[in-house]
Amino acid sequence: xxxxxxxxxxxxxxxxxxxxxxxxxxxxxxxxxxxxxxxxxxxxxxxxxxxxxxxxxxxxxxxxxxxxxxxxxxxxxx
Amino acid sequence: xxxxxxxxxxxxxxxxxxxxxxxxxxxxxxxxxxxxxxxxxxxxxxxxxxxxxxxxxxxxxxxxxxxxxxxxxxxxxxxxxxxxxxxxxxxxxxxxxxxxxxxxxxxxxxxxxxxxxxxxxxxxxxxxxxxxxxxxxxxxxxxxxxxxxxxxxxxxxxxxxxxxxxxxxxxxxxxxxxxxxxxxxxxxxxxxxxxxxxxxxxxxxx
Numbered sequence: 001x002x003x004x005x006x007x008x009x010x011x012x013x014x015x016x017x018x019x020x021x022x023x024x025x026x027x028x029x030x031x032x033x034x035x036x037x038x039x040x041x042x043x044x045x046x047x048x049x050x051x052x053x054x055x056x057x058x059x060x061x062x063x064x065x066x067x068x069x070x071x072x073x074x075x076x077x078x
Numbered sequence: 079x080x081x082x083x084x085x086x087x088x089x090x091x092x093x094x095x096x097x098x099x100x101x102x103x104x105x106x107x108x109x110x111x112x113x114x115x116x117x118x119x120x121x122x123x124x125x126x127x128x129x130x131x132x133x134x135x136x137x138x139x140x141x142x143x144x145x146x147x148x149x150x151x152x153x154x155x156x157x158x159x160x161x162x163x164x165x166x167x168x169x170x171x172x173x174x175x176x177x178x179x180x181x182x183x184x185x186x187x188x189x190x191x192x193x194x195x196x197x198x199x200x201x202x203x204x205x206x207x208x209x210x211x212x213x214x215x216x217x218x219x220x221x222x223x224x225x226x227x228x229x230x231x232x233x234x235x236x237x238x239x240x241x242x243x244x245x246x247x248x249x250x251x252x253x254x255x256x257x258x259x260x261x262x263x264x265x266x267x268x269x270x271x272x273x274x275x276x277x278x279x280x281x282x283x284x
Contacts, residue, residue, distance in 0.1 A: 059190035
């Protein structure tokens with residue numbers, strides 16, 4: 001899935017421990033949820049100050065999903 | 079990427095020797111110290127040279143090109159882009175059909191992309207130049223729109239004698255609005271709130 005690949009790439013590029021990044025897609029009725037988990041020390045790096053980084057990831061992921069006619073929601077899970 | 083290993087009496091000398099060999103300034107090298115070396119005892123016993131492995135840093139432009147290429151491959155694989163740079167900025171221009179998706183509503187997606195690329199390419203480098211990403215002629219058209227909007231809102235503020243708030247916008251767009259009214263002596267402008275919800279306020283001058 002292009003969207004999952006994109007989110008995985010972004011998350012791995014942002015963190016200090018890329019090997020700890022796990023991304024999985026949970027299918028939903030209208031919207032698929034993309035769950036991203038990272039090492040606990042890296043959570044701040046994917047969220048960013050006032051959530052700015054995760055918000056930018058969501059916006060770009062939304063565009064990638066729209067290309068496939070899908071809707072996605074990106075969540076950082078602990 | 080090519081890397082070479084060099085020896086020297088000190089780490090600095092080893093790096094300098096590597097820089098001469100590669101024909102680049104030492105500031106462009108990424109240095110991994112393999113052995114700090116040792117001056118030994120009384121300058122004789124146990125003396126060991128320093129050893130470093132250096133790699134030429136390809137520069138921020140190459141990193142920007144790689145990151146933008148990777149992201150675009152997922153969002154709009156048909157689009158083409160070029161990277162240009164000067165002392166102040168690294169500019170990325172995206173061209174192609176159906177750029178609407180990468181631009182988004184009022185440039186929302188383009189701004190998110192630009193922000194992410196700045197975060198991803200700003201780490202691990204001393205190069206502080208910011209990356210500006212445009213798609214088609216979006217930014218120049220948006221600039222015209224923002225200047226027009228700022229001027230209309232300034233007139234409204236003067237007529238009503240009240241301050242007018244513009245919608246929240248990112249820093250580079252607020253700057254355009256401030257500059258558009260900079261020479262208008264009837265109003266003054268400032269920004270309020272916190273990014274990403276920070277917005278421009280236009281107020282009549284007393």
